[in-house]
Amino acid sequence: MARFLEYQGKSWLAKAGMPVPKGRPASTPQEAKEVAEWIGGPVAVKGQIQAGGRGKAGIVKLVNTPEEAEAAAAEILAKTIKGLPIRQVLIEEKLDIKKEFYCSFVINNSREARSPMVMFSTEGGMDIESVPEELLIKVNVDPIKGLQTYDAIDLAVKAGIQAKDLTKFASFFTRLSQTFKKYDCQTLEINPFIMTGKGDLICADCKMEIDNSAVGRHPEFGIKIARDLPGEPTELDIIGWSIEETDARGTGFLMNMGYDEVSPGYIGYHPIGGGSAMMGLDALNQVGLKPANFADTSGNPVGSKIYRVAKCVLSQPNIDGYVLGGFMMANQEQWHHANAMVKVLREELPKKPGLPCVLLLCGNREDESLEILRKGLADLITPDGPGKRVEVYGKEHVTDTKFIGERLLALSKDYRAEKEAQGK
Incomplete structure (x- = not known):
């Protein structure tokens, strides 16, 4: 799902007519001070990352003056939480909190429902997992009609909301339901x-995630990549998304895994299909190797798409090897993979001579495909050639993750030793 930071989600809530605190994002301590001056009173300084538990992590601070906001922002912007650097803070008015509540709309994918679902609790401000089950009210929402006023009133009554506040809560729920639907x-x-102390209901926080498939209907969001990402998209993520976005023939998936370019043991990871992906990870895990990225070329993609994915995987700096993991008998013409891999390796191996490459390919046209690989790389796969650590396997090792993992480990150790001896 394409995700928004809190300040982004709140801006869209405001445009939909939902009540949010007065505030603006800031990227520097000086900007934070200026926003606090604009608000003109005590403020909250909130670090903006895609992660929960921000209060416990010390990146939400309440301050009284613009100078204190500046200092708090400087402290928060210097932090990295769960591997994610904090690049912005949200400065917003400090709220007069009388009572906190929890409300969310999600998709209920159970067979019995397959509809939106609203969850509401009078115990807000804590992780949903921490809310006692008896205090969390769940109601499925008609996907066509949405949450009706009478449904919203029933929801509030079940949660024990006082009669004088039922209309207020019902209005909040129905407007939030309409926002959920409007933004997909x-x-x-x-x-x-x-x-608040005056009885107003205000969205003090916001977690908004958009259906990837609906991003094309919302150019106003400015979402570059309609895909789950833990943080900002890397160059590899952007290139990988462009492969899939511009060519619908089969799958050509590629994304960054946040690998450490300095540490050893990372392998350029290129499985073929979901089952192969899981088995390939098993092959790496068994021998202590790690995937530098995640990729997939399945569903009978054309050679040009496979070529682009493999080219990106192999272009990653300081990887200790590459694996093409066809750990299942693929129901697709594998000579597309073979031709693409010949072209890619002929281009990339001279740049990374000796890089271990274990190619496991099986399925339709398997014999022909393996012959294409072996003949096309014959002059590289020599004792002194740039492809001296290229190994090609077929169906005899289709489920043998231990064997593939051990070959990668042995070849990568040899490769690292050679580079160290050369002072690289």
Whole structure:
């Protein structure tokens, strides 16, 4: 799901007519001070990352003056949480909180429902997993009609909301339901939404995730990559997305895994299909190797698409090897993979001489495909050639993850030793 940071989600909530605190994002301590001056009172300084538990991580601070906001922003912007650097803070007015609540709309994918579902609790401000089951009210929502006023009132009554506040809560729920539908959300979580001392309901936080398949209907969002990412997209993520976005013939998936370019033991990872992907990870895990990326070329993609994915995988710096993991008998013409791999390796191996490459390919046209690989790489796969650590296997090792993992480990150790001896 394409995800928004809190300040982004709140801006879209505001445009949909939902109540949010007065505030703006800031990228520097000076900007934070200026926003606090604009608000003109005590503020909250909130680090913006795609992760929960921000309060416990110390990146949400309440301050009283613009100078304190500047100092808090400087401290928060210097932090990295769960491997994610904090590049922005949200400065917003400090709220007069009388009571905190939890509300979210999600997609209920169970066979009995297959519809949106609203969850509401009078215990807000904590992780949903921590809310006692008896205090979390769940109601499936008609995907055509949406949440009706009478449904919203029933929801509030079940949760024990006082009669004088039922209309107020019902209005909040129905407007949030309309926002969820309008923006094609997968998740719209407000935790907490609060009741102020004056009795107003305000969205104090926001987690908004958009259905990847619906991103094309919302150019206003400016989403570059309609895909789950833990943080900002890398150059590899952007290139990988462009492969899939511009060519619908089969799957050509590629994304960054956040590998450490300095540490040894990372392998350029290129499985063929979901089952192969799991078995390939098993092959690496068994011998202590790690995937530098995630990729997939399945569903009978054309050679040009396979070529682009493999080219990206092999272009990653300081990887200790590459694996083409066809750990299942693929129901596709494998000579597409063979031709693409010949072209890629002939281009890339001279740049990384001796790089271990274990190619496991099986399925339709297997014999022909293996012959294409062996003949096409014959002059490289020599004792002194740039492809001296290229090994090609077929169906005899289709489920033998241990064997493939051990070959990769042995070849990568040899490769690292050779590079160290050369002072690289």
